[in-house]
Amino acid sequence: MKLHQQRTCIGCRTVTSKNELIRWVLKEGAPLRAVSLDQQGSASGRGTWTHGTQKCVQQAVQRRAFARAFRSAVDDSQVLQEFTAYEDQLAGNQLSGKHDESGSEI
Known part of the structure; x- marks a missing residue:
């Protein structure tokens, strides 16, 4: 069984x-x-994680959590816009009936 x-x-x-x-x-x-944002989740180097919600991303920016996670001064001014x-x-892909991964139609 794979964990x-x-x-x-x-x-x-929250751990998830x-x-x-x-x-x-x-x-x-x-x-x-x-x-x-690392959309594919495969970029090299240190990464950090948030839920895919506006609330969690905004909290991370307000708490300066990105600087702590990356252990250095960072520019997080464009995080909310990105x-x-x-x-x-994502909303556009759902409306068009395409999947992110394969690009195939439903």
């Missing part, structure tokens, strides 16, 4: 299955490294 990997949401601090969370990574840039764009993309 599901557990991760902690940095917004609400990795499949229920979205992953955030750092993009290199000057002067601060920017936090970016998350909103991600939600819009």
Whole structure:
């Protein structure tokens, strides 16, 4: 029996299955490294996790949880805008009848 990997949401601090969370990574840039959504969940390097809800992402930004998780100063100013764009993309895919993974129609 294979166990599901557990991760902690940095917004609400709830431990849950990795499949229920979205992953955030750092993009290199000057002067601060920017936090970016890892939609495929496969980018290399350190990552951190939040639930796919506006509430958890907003809490993570307000608590400065991204800086703690990445153990460095980060630019998290675009996190909420990037998350909103991600939600819009998911809503668009659901309306068009396409799956994220394969692009096949229902």
